Amino acid sequence: MLGLPIVLCRDREGRLAAMRDICPHRGMPLSFGRFNGERIECSYHGWQFDMKGRCRCIPALPQGTSLQTDKVGIASYPAEEADGMIWVHLADDRGETVSLPPVPRMPLPSEPKQSFHISLIYTCTADDGVIGLIDPVHGPYVHSWWRSDASMHEKTKTFEPIPNGFRMTA
Template sequence: MDEAAAPLREAWYYAVPSRQVRPGGLVARVMLGAPVVLGRDAAGAAFALRDICPHRGMPLSAGSFDGRQLECCYHGWRFAPDGRCIAIPSLAEGQKFDFATVAVPRYPTREVQGNIWVYLGDNPQRAPEIPLLDGFGADAAPKLFESVSFKAAIDDAVVGLMDPAHGPFVHRAWWWRARRSIHEKAKPFVPSPWGFTMSRHAPSSNSRAYKLLGSDTDTEIVFRLPSVRIEQIRAGRHAVCNLTAITPIDESTSEINHCIYWTAPWLGALKPLLRPYVRKFLRQDRDIMARQQQGLAYRPTLALIDDADTQARWYYRLKREYRRALDENREFVNPVEPRTLRWRS
């Protein structure tokens, strides 16, 4: 994979919903080609370590964890949640060993509004912040979570997700929109931290899913590096938020994590109906991107057009600029300029 197409390092990536990591539990993940074991210590703090025992390479997630120590299942070496090795059962009386030489690398970890994020890189100080969702408190958690693994490299997954023109062809469904309802749209965009925002506007008249929320509805859509999309819908005095965070698993696989938050209690009652739709929607994207791989395998030159593909172009420019700013040790300068984009969908 060429360097430009590789996933950005020095960034926070979505790992799992908080509730999937219980005290004393371990969860294994692969993020940017690295095996990661996530856990939660006895005090409730989440942590992430490289999921490889430094002794003989056993995944630590295959061992046990009592809330204080992880024990490798092969020879019983024990590690603290910060990665320090604290016991090697095979050492005989009087044998000296420098435990500091076998620490497990630790990844910075943060929990924000019910999700665990892991930092892949060395210096979280200057990285894009993990977004905070407006209208939801610090202890909010997603009411609905779906994760789908895509056979797509990170750039194809991000571009496919933000693409405004595929809806009527890929997401055809009575509850979403009909193909014949295609019409012209004009949406104003402005730069926002590490990305861009489709300014607040009334949703398209052909989006039936929004109609469910009533007539007094508007929405704002934010994209932020490395691969986060947030749609904040206001419906009267209630808020609904879709948080989509893509995590590169390896060079050819990406995981789309989709969280929905809402404040309207009656949406809770609709949850059993909502889930299959969210799943279907994500699977339509997954299947179209899997098919796209057949063509992309030949590395064709792509033809990104103006307006409908401008968000994709912005993404590539943002990513390039993020890398450059890090290389040159300077501030990131957002390359996006305010602009109204017009397309038919």
């Protein structure tokens, strides 16, 4: 988000948390790890952080070590969900109480529509990127891990320009 890696998670009661997506130990993205509804665990050495970003467990620390794990942490940010979107306030994390502006409200259609948006930064040449989008032959092979055989059938795709991109319908 704005060049800052953020990991989002919800606790068992559905409360939202937003934290910097990097373990302070070795820099591993915490989103590669596990979340048990209370703590997010780094996949590299198992460091665990609570929903406020405070370190709660360092498995490799010997018993009786004087290191206070709660002094180790990752930046956490206020987050709120509204109208199906998650808003994260990327405040400077210094423990100061900040008066947050209200979350913008988005007018939603009364009828649900089937649509989705995918944003992906894919490191490749422009030719490879465009070919991957419009090449109908690769789908049954490259994407077979998430598509059933029954869903594989011939499709006609149409493309139309829209502001900032294009719309594909099949």
